[in-house]
Amino acid sequence: xxxxxxxxxxxxxxxxxxxxxxxxxxxxxxxxxxxxxxxxxxxxxxxxxxxxxxxxxxxxxxxxxxxxxxxxxxxxxxxxxxxxxxxxxxxxxxxxxxxxxxxxxxxxxxxxxxxxxxxxxxxxxxxxxxxxxxxxxxxxxxxxxxxxxxxxxxxxxxxxxxxxxxxxxxxxxxxxxxxxxxxxxxxxxxxxxxxxxxxxxxxxxxxxxxxxxxxxxxxxxxxxxxxxxxxxxxxxxxxxxxxxxxxxxxxxxxxxxxxxxxxxxxxxxxxxxxxxxxxxx
Amino acid sequence: xxxxxxxxxxxxxxxxxxxxxxxxxxxxxxxxxxxxxxxxxxxxxxxxxxxxxxxxxxxxxxxxxxxxxxxxxxxxxxxxxxxxxxxxxxxxxxxxxxxxxxxxxxxxxxxxxxxxxxxxxxxxxxxxxxxxxxxxxxxxxxxxxxxxxxxxxxxxxxxxxxxxxxxxxxxxxxxxxxxxxxxxxxxxxxxxxxxxxxxxxxxxxxxxxxxxxxxxxxx
Numbered sequence: 478x479x480x481x482x483x484x485x486x487x488x489x490x491x492x493x494x495x496x497x498x499x500x501x502x503x504x505x506x507x508x509x510x511x512x513x514x515x516x517x518x519x520x521x522x523x524x525x526x527x528x529x530x531x532x533x534x535x536x537x538x539x540x541x542x543x544x545x546x547x548x549x550x551x552x553x554x555x556x557x558x559x560x561x562x563x564x565x566x567x568x569x570x571x572x573x574x575x576x577x578x579x580x581x582x583x584x585x586x587x588x589x590x591x592x593x594x595x596x597x598x599x600x601x602x603x604x605x606x607x608x609x610x611x612x613x614x615x616x617x618x619x620x621x622x623x624x625x626x627x628x629x630x631x632x633x634x635x636x637x638x639x640x641x642x643x644x645x646x647x648x649x650x651x652x653x654x655x656x657x658x659x660x661x662x663x664x665x666x667x668x669x670x671x672x673x674x675x676x677x678x679x680x681x682x683x684x685x686x687x688x689x690x691x692x693x694x695x696x697x698x699x700x701x702x703x704x705x706x707x708x709x710x711x712x713x714x715x716x717x718x719x720x721x722x723x724x725x726x727x728x729x730x731x732x733x734x735x736x737x738x739x740x741x742x743x744x745x746x747x748x749x750x751x752x753x754x755x756x757x758x
Numbered sequence: 759x760x761x762x763x764x765x766x767x768x769x770x771x772x773x774x775x776x777x778x779x780x781x782x783x784x785x786x787x788x789x790x791x792x793x794x795x796x797x798x799x800x801x802x803x804x805x806x807x808x809x810x811x812x813x814x815x816x817x818x819x820x821x822x823x824x825x826x827x828x829x830x831x832x833x834x835x836x837x838x839x840x841x842x843x844x845x846x847x848x849x850x851x852x853x854x855x856x857x858x859x860x861x862x863x864x865x866x867x868x869x870x871x872x873x874x875x876x877x878x879x880x881x882x883x884x885x886x887x888x889x890x891x892x893x894x895x896x897x898x899x900x901x902x903x904x905x906x907x908x909x910x911x912x913x914x915x916x917x918x919x920x921x922x923x924x925x926x927x928x929x930x931x932x933x934x935x936x937x938x939x940x941x942x943x944x945x946x947x948x949x950x951x952x953x954x955x956x957x958x959x960x961x962x963x964x965x966x967x968x969x970x971x972x973x974x975x976x977x
Contacts, residue, residue, distance in 0.1 A: 516924070524903050524922065527973075538973040540961055543822055544862045544897055546890060547855070548879060549924030570865035570960045594925065629826070636823035638830060675813040675820060677828040682813050 481509025482554075484587045484600040487742075489702040492606040494615065495578055496622040498567040498631045498661050499605065500704045501528075502742055505587065506559040516589030517552045519562035520545075525589040528566060530574065531582040540570035542632060551591055561742060563704040568628040578609040618658045621649040631661060635669035637676045637683055643669075650696070660700040664709055667693030671712050687716050706737065707746050714753065723757060730754050762799045762946060762953075763841045766790065766895060769806035769832060770848035773816055774875045776805050777848070777891040778884040781935075784912075788935035793892050793919065797937040798946025799842070799899075812850070817876065819853035825863045829870040835956075842954040844898045845869060846891060850876035859923060860890040862897040865960040871898055885930050892919050896937070898955040899945055900963060904971035907938035940970050952977065 483506040493499060503519045503526060519526050521541045528539035554560060566574055566583070575581060585600040610616040621627070626642025636642070646662040653659050671690040674683045691713065698709050710733040717726035730750045737743040770776055780789045794801040810832055814820065820828070825847075833845045849872045852858040859880055860873045871894035879886045896919055906921030916934030917926045920941055926932045937945065944953065948964045951957040961973055968974035 537975075538961070540865060540959075540973070542863075542865050544865060544960075545852075545855075545858055546860045546893060546923055548857045548859065548877075550857060572866065629823075633821065633823035633826075635821065636826065638827040639823075673814070675824045675827070677810070677813065677824070677831040680811065680813070680831075 481507060481511075482513060482515070482587075482590070482598055483508050484585065484598045486583065486585050486600045486603055488603055488605060491604060492608055493575075494619065494657055495575070495607050495609060496619040496658055497575075497607075498565065498628075499575060501564045501566050501583065501585075501603070502561060502703060503564055503585065503600075504559050504561040504742070505554065507554045507556050510556050512553045512555050514551055514553050514591040516549055516591070517560050517562075518547060518550050518589070519560070519564070519587075521564050521566075523547060526564065526585055526587050528564065528583060528585045530566075531584075532579055537571075539566055539574060542569050542629070549591075561745075565632055568632045572625055573623060573628055575605070575607045578607050581605040581607060614653065615656070618649060618653050618656050621645045621652075622658050622662065630669070631665050634665050635672070635674055637669075637674045638678045650693070654696065657700070660697045661705070663693040663697035664701060664705050667691075667697060668708065668712060671716060687720060691716055703742070706733075707743065710750070711746075714750075727754060727757055730757075762950070764794070764799050764801045764844055764899075764954075765804055765836070765838060765841055766794075766801050766844045766846065767804045767806065767833075768846045768848065768891075769810055770875075771812040771850060772809035773812055774809075774848045774850065777846075777873065777887050781884045781888045783885060783930060783933060783935065786935070788888065790888070790892055790895075793935055793937065794895075794945070797942040810847070817850060819851035819855075819876075820849055821853040822861075822863050824853075825849065825861070825870065825872055829864070833869060840950075842899075842950075844895050844955045845871070846895055846898075847872045848875050850874065859886065860894040862894060862960075865897075868898050868900060868955045868957070868960055871895060883930070885933060886923070889919065889933055889935070890923070892935075893923075896920050896941065897960070899953050900948075900958065900960060901937075901941055901944060902961065902971070902973075904973070905938075905940045905944065907940060909934060909938065949977075 485504045487502045522543045522545045584602045587598045610619050626639040630636050630639045630642040650659045650662040667690045670686040672685050694709050694713050714726050714729045733750050780787050835843045862871045864870045873890050901920045906918050908915050918934045918938035952963045962975045962977045
């Protein structure tokens with residue numbers, strides 16, 4: 478039965494600039510002929526999936542910044558079906574994961590088969606090339622994103638108390654709006670301002686700022702892929718919905734469908750977007 | 759048997775309850791103090807005098823970032839010499855995920871843990887509330903899920919504290935309100951910097967720990 482479960486990890490590009498907040502896509506596929514009961518809690522925070530990373534002769538495990546203890550969420554995976562999720566690997570208990578340029582080899586293991594709790598399923602190996610900044614300007618962009626507070630802000634997709642991190646990300650988005658890293662700064666600032674934030678250091682709840690969020694997410698959207706694109710488009714659609722701007726909502730969802738329909742990782746999201754479009758019309 | 763000692767400070771959002779002082783299972787009364795004392799750490803439990811304002815209101819969930827801001831504001835470590843200090847906060851829910859029982863939300867420093875009392879299992883079953891509290895605090899003392907073991911008691915396989923809750927079947931008979939051999943050895947004898955909250959990073963530990971499970975960074 479274990480042989481029928483295929484665990485695949487992937488990334489959108491092979492090469493990224495130093496400081497890019499790398500997210501890995503995970504997929505569990507049932508290639509057998511019987512349904513299999515398994516846990517669908519694939520994020521590394523649940524400790525069901527573990528990642529190993531190798532750079533040159535050094536091999537180290539990825540340790541997430543958060544450890545979650547949860548009730549099991551069991552699904553029955555039918556033959557031919559898959560479940561998927563994403564894992565933010567760029568920042569964890571050892572701060573920035575991909576700290577220097579070079580080739581990183583990433584593998585993962587999955588330990589969530591309900592009927593065989595001691596079985597571990599290994600994933601494929603993926604190659605990730607982290608490139609050094611090519612010039613002085615790129616070096617400054619990397620410096621603006623690679624601080625600890627920026628790492629946590631990108632990881633949490635918010636955190637008003639991380640004032641220094643927010644300031645640097647804002648500077649990155651403002652000073653280098655067309656840079657590759659600015660899209661991540663705009664994404665995190667846009668998601669952060671799309672919701673309220675309970676800031677215990679100030680004993681107050683900061684309300685959402687839809688206008689500011691739309692500005693950041695619209696700036697980020699055209700360059701985003703994978704996890705980031707999915708979240709940006711749906712957040713934008715929800716914000717336009719809240720603003721009673723039906724046309725902008727529908728245009729956002731249509732653009733999402735047009736851009737990503739051919740990507741199998743987006744199958745569920747495309748269906749969701751199409752349903753939202755039908756409900757809207 | 760305790761030689762090491764720790765102050766465990768527990769705080770709660772207004773409207774939340776503290777973890778139960780004790781729970782009974784199979785005719786035995788179990789307490790946080792007893793669980794840790796048996797593993798080699800003499801603990802004093804201190805409950806906060808003043809409740810933390812529930813800024814978002816009853817039944818609201820809090821994000822990881824919000825919990826971090828809560829910890830920055832409310833975790834106050836007293837100067838108490840060699841006595842270790844651990845901190846646990848009782849919150850209603852984790853934003854967007856109702857099935858989360860507890861969390862260690864800063865694995866970098868191992869200083870912040872929370873239990874979510876709005877979770878149905880924690881809310882309705884004091885045995886789960888007690889176990890999750892002991893488990894989350896265990897993470898702060900640099901214990902990992904892989905350190906959990908099983909033992910046999912009256913024909914039932916019991917799961918020690920650091921096992922993930924989903925492994926404990928049948929519930930509640932399979933709950934073991936104790937740390938196992940590995941967990942106890944770590945708490946009582948591994949380098950204090952790798953045990954005390956705020957010491958070495960999560961998974962940084964001694965050679966012996968590395969023989970128990972993969973992923974230990976020997977320091």
